[in-house]
Structures are given as structure tokens and as C-alpha cells.
Amino acid sequence: MMVRIREFILILTLLFSFGAHAKVECPSLDEVKKQTDDDLCEALSDAAENCFAQLNYELELLKAKKPNERKKERESLKSDYQREIDKLNNQFLPELKSLGESAACVDEAAEVEEWVIEYKRDLMELDNLR
Amino acid sequence: MNTVPGPLVERDFQWNQRVVTKKYSAFFNITILFAAGLIMYSAPASAGKCGRGCQQSMDGACTMEPRLWRAAIESRFTLTSCCRSPQYNAQLRSCGYFPSSRSAHMTGQAVDIKISPKNCNARYLQGIGFPPVCPHYHHGHCHVQTRCGNAQTASRARERVRHQRAPAIRSQSRARISSGRTRGRSSKVSTKTRRSAPRSNYRSISEIPWYEKIFSEIAR
Numbered sequence: 001m002m003v004r005i006r007e008f009i010l011i012l013t014l015l016f017s018f019g020a021h022a023k024v025e026c027p028s029l030d031e032v033k034k035q036t037d038d039d040l041c042e043a044l045s046d047a048a049e050n051c052f053a054q055l056n057y058e059l060e061l062l063k064a065k066k067p068n069e070r071k072k073e074r075e076s077l078k079s080d081y082q083r084e085i086d087k088l089n090n091q092f093l094p095e096l097k098s099l100g101e102s103a104a105c106v107d108e109a110a111e112v113e114e115w116v117i118e119y120k121r122d123l124m125e126l127d128n129l130r
Numbered sequence: 131m132n133t134v135p136g137p138l139v140e141r142d143f144q145w146n147q148r149v150v151t152k153k154y155s156a157f158f159n160i161t162i163l164f165a166a167g168l169i170m171y172s173a174p175a176s177a178g179k180c181g182r183g184c185q186q187s188m189d190g191a192c193t194m195e196p197r198l199w200r201a202a203i204e205s206r207f208t209l210t211s212c213c214r215s216p217q218y219n220a221q222l223r224s225c226g227y228f229p230s231s232r233s234a235h236m237t238g239q240a241v242d243i244k245i246s247p248k249n250c251n252a253r254y255l256q257g258i259g260f261p262p263v264c265p266h267y268h269h270g271h272c273h274v275q276t277r278c279g280n281a282q283t284a285s286r287a288r289e290r291v292r293h294q295r296a297p298a299i300r301s302q303s304r305a306r307i308s309s310g311r312t313r314g315r316s317s318k319v320s321t322k323t324r325r326s327a328p329r330s331n332y333r334s335i336s337e338i339p340w341y342e343k344i345f346s347e348i349a350r
Contacts, residue, residue: 033268035228038211038242040268042230049294100266101251106279107287114291 024058024080026051029091041105044092048115051084052122059122067130074129081123088116194238195276201260202274208244210271211235240275247272 027035027047036043058077062070093116096109194213202209214235222229234240249255250265250272264278279287 035226037222037227037229037269038271038273039230039233039235039240040266040273042232042234043228046228046230046232049291099268100264100273103252103278104264104266104273104275107283108279110279110284110287111291114288118291118295 022058023076024051024054024084026054026084026087028087029095041096041099041108044096044105045108045111045115048088048092048112052115052118055081055084055119056122059126062126063129070129074126078123078126081119081126085116085119085123088112088119194241195261197261198239198241198263198274198276201255201258202241202243205243205258205260209241210244211242212240213238234275234277239277240273242271242273244270245272250274 029044032043032047033040055077058080062073062077065073092112093109096105096112099105199212202212212235214229214233216236219229219231219233219236229235235242247267250267252263252265255263255265255274260274261276262278263274263276265272265274267273
């Protein structure tokens with residue numbers, strides 16, 4: 001029984017080490033709100049930046065791989081980028097633009113908009129990656 | 131920016147305790163007790179350094195926007211937070227909250243007051259003696275800050291984001307990545323990676339600026 005468990009763990013380890021890239025899933029608007037006691041504007045902008053950093057890191061790892069190795073992972077990473085872009089456009093930006101009579105988070109909304117441009121730039125790069 | 135006296139450390143402490151107990155279940159009681167111990171130990175320490183009114187801000191000074199402070203005190207609403215110190219941010223983090231290092235509370239440009247959500251607006255607050263402010267209501271309080279964004283500051287904010295991805299940072303990261311995770315590959319691949327990786331900023335989660343800021347704060 002013990003040997004079987006070890007085999008199972010070994011198989012799982014192998015699967016994970018040769019499988020797809022680590023899925024990047026960043027906090028939703030509600031999650032950021034829960035983790036923030038205050039300064040929501042800054043927290044949302046920081047969350048957008050941190051998420052970008054994680055995705056961009058995965059992209060750089062992918063680029064370092066051989067073309068035949070990265071085919072599957074490319075699609076998965078693309079969907080991660082797309083999901084996070086949608087999250088920023090549909091959750092973060094409307095919240096930032098509506099807070100405090102639409103005047104409280106002007107700078108942070110601009111920052112998040114700029115991060116969306118960077119996400120899209122990476123996504124385009126990912127599209128062009130063979 | 132003046133040194134501001136007042137009884138806010140105690141209020142901050144009470145507020146922090148309330149937030150903590152509201153957030154966590156019994157499972158985390160030990161963590162909470164530990165955090166409360168930290169608060170009890172370090173809040174008087176900060177107060178000792180800064181006087182009774184305000185905690186230590188990022189630059190080490192215990193200051194706050196004087197007009198904002200005066201208005202907040204004269205309004206007689208309950209204040210829940212004023213100047214934050216890196217230590218206080220560390221306390222919040224130990225309780226599972228993640229305050230931004232760029233918080234207006236760190237520079238003394240914000241104060242949290244207890245008023246009803248419908249009164250948390252610039253017009254009402256200016257009517258009761260506040261300077262021009264950009265307030266917004268969340269987490270049961272009105273966050274009142276004097277720093278209001280406009281087209282010019284928004285443009286600077288955009289520039290800041292672009293700067294985060296400056297070529298110098300990219301090249302550093304490229305070198306790190308090619309010497310790190312790609313180690314063991316042929317040198318040809320590494321060279322190719324260096325050439326073909328035009329926009330890499332970060333190597334790992336610990337290099338994300340948000341984390342870097344926190345670690346540098348803790349180290350202070």
C-alpha cells in the first residue's frame with residue numbers, strides 16, 4: 001500500500017513538472033476588497049501590477065523554452081492573460097471610476113488602464129510566439 | 131506638515147482590534163492573540179516616538195496635513211485612522227490585510243472618519259470645514275484624502291507605470307531569468323533568450339515591487 005502511494009506521488013510529481021505552466025489566477029475585486037482594510041484605490045492598482053508581474057514571469061519562462069515544448073502552455077497562458085484583462089476591464093476599472101463621486105481614484109484608474117495596455121502587449125507577443 | 135498631538139493611537143488600536151475580530155474565525159484565535167500582542171507592544175512604542183497624535187509615517191516623521199487634521203478634530207466625528215507607520219502596516223499584514231505602501235495614510239494626506247455614507251462627499255465635508263478633499267466610503271468609514279487626481283497627475287501615474295517597464299529593469303531581469311530557470315540549457319538558448327526577451331520585469335513573486343516595498347519596510 002505504502003509503495004503504491006509513493007508511486008502515485010511520483011507520477012503526480014512527474015505530471016506537474018512536465019505539464020502545463022503554473023496557472024496564474026489573480027484576486028478578484030471582492031478578494032482584493034476583503035484583503036484591504038483601507039486605501040482601496042492603491043490596493044486595486046497594486047493588485048493589477050502584481051498580477052501583471054506574475055503573468056509576465058510565466059511569459060518569460062515560456063519564451064525560454066523550445067518551440068515544440070511551449071505549444072500547449074502558450075494557449076493556457078493566453079487564456080490566463082485574457083481572463084485577467086477582462087477582470088480589470090469589467091471589475092477593477094468600473095469600481096475605480098465610480099468611487100468617491102468618480103474623483104477619488106483618478107490616478108489609480110489611469111495606472112490600471114496603463115497596465116491593461118501592458119497586458120495586451122504581452123498577449124500580442126504571445127500570439128506572435130511560434 | 132506639523133507634528134500633530136491627539137488621542138488617535140488608542141483609537142487606531144481599537145479600530146484595528148475590531149477589524150481583526152470581525153475578520154477571523156476561532157481557528158485563527160492564536161494568530162490574533164499574537165497580533166494583538168504585537169500591537170500592544172509596538173503601538174505605545176510608535177506613540178513614544180511620535181507623540182500621542184500620530185504614528186510614524188514613511189519618512190520617519192510623525193506628521194499629517196495640518197488643515198486636514200484641524201478639520202477632522204473640529205468636526206468631532208470619530209477618527210479611525212490617521213498617519214500610518216510602516217510598523218502599523220506590518221501589524222495589518224500580520225492580521226491578513228495588505229495595505230499599500232503608497233497609501234495616503236503613510237504621507238499624512240488622509241484621515242478616516244465615521245460618518246454616514248451619504249455624508250461622505252466633498253461638498254458636505256467642505257461645508258463642515260474640511261479643505262478640498264476627495265472622499266470615498268468603504269469598509270464602514272469615510273476615507274478622506276487631500277490628494278485629488280486630475281488629468282496632469284493621471285498622466286504622471288501612467289508614466290510611472292511605463293517606467294516600471296523601463297529597459298534597464300528589463301535587461302536586469304533578462305539576465306536573471308537566463309541565469310536562473312534556464313540554467314542547464316545550452317548557451318545558445320540562453321543567448322537567444324536574452325536577445326528575444328524584450329520586456330521582462332520580474333523573476334519571481336519576491337521581486338514584485340509590492341513585495342519588495344514590504345520587505346524593505348520590515349527591514350527598516
